[in-house]
Amino acid sequence: MSDRHIRVESLLRELVAEFIQREANTDPLITVTRTSTSPDYRRVTIFFTTIPEGKEAAALIFLKRYGGELRGYIKRKSDLKIVPYLDFMVDYGERHRQHIDDIAREIADGDKK
Numbered sequence: 225m226s227d228r229h230i231r232v233e234s235l236l237r238e239l240v241a242e243f244i245q246r247e248a249n250t251d252p253l254i255t256v257t258r259t260s261t262s263p264d265y266r267r268v269t270i271f272f273t274t275i276p277e278g279k280e281a282a283a284l285i286f287l288k289r290y291g292g293e294l295r296g297y298i299k300r301k302s303d304l305k306i307v308p309y310l311d312f313m314v315d316y317g318e319r320h321r322q323h324i325d326d327i328a329r330e331i332a333d334g335d336k337k
Contacts, residue, residue, distance in 0.1 A: 233259045233268075235302055240270050240310075243297045248286055252279030257315040261308065268308040271315035280314045287312040 241256045248254055252274035260269045274283045287294075291310050299307045 229261060229263075232265060232304070233261050235304075236261065236268055236270075236298065236308070239298050239301055240294065242301075243290075243294050244287075247290060247293070248283075252276060252283055254283045254286070257318045265304075265306050266308055267311065269311045269313055271313050271318070273315050273318050277319070284312055284314065 237256055237259045240259070244254050244256065255273050255275070256270060257273055258271045260271070262268070270287070272283060272287070274280050291312075294310060295307050298304065
């Protein structure tokens with residue numbers, strides 16, 4: 225992956241997180257975990273998780289409903305030549321990682337007793 229590609233993904237992740245912070249309710253709390261940008265920069269997938277768990281559907285509805293406004297926000301706040309089409313996905317990999325961490329913590333706590 226090129227440096228430019230990494231910079232664009234980072235910029236998009238930050239701008240999407242700012243937009244969500246300003247526009248979304250805090251129930252559920254939506255966290256942008258990562259982005260994946262196509263090689264031609266025309267599509268980006270925004271991966272997210274929610275707190276509490278189980279509110280992903282509501283968050284996905286919000287993100288899709290405000291996708292157009294989010295693209296406008298990215299256009300205003302960045303100097304990207306191409307404002308990509310945005311797609312949103314729940315980051316189940318991150319959710320599984322958190323679950324594994326919880327299990328490991330429980331095992332470690334059980335060993336201490």
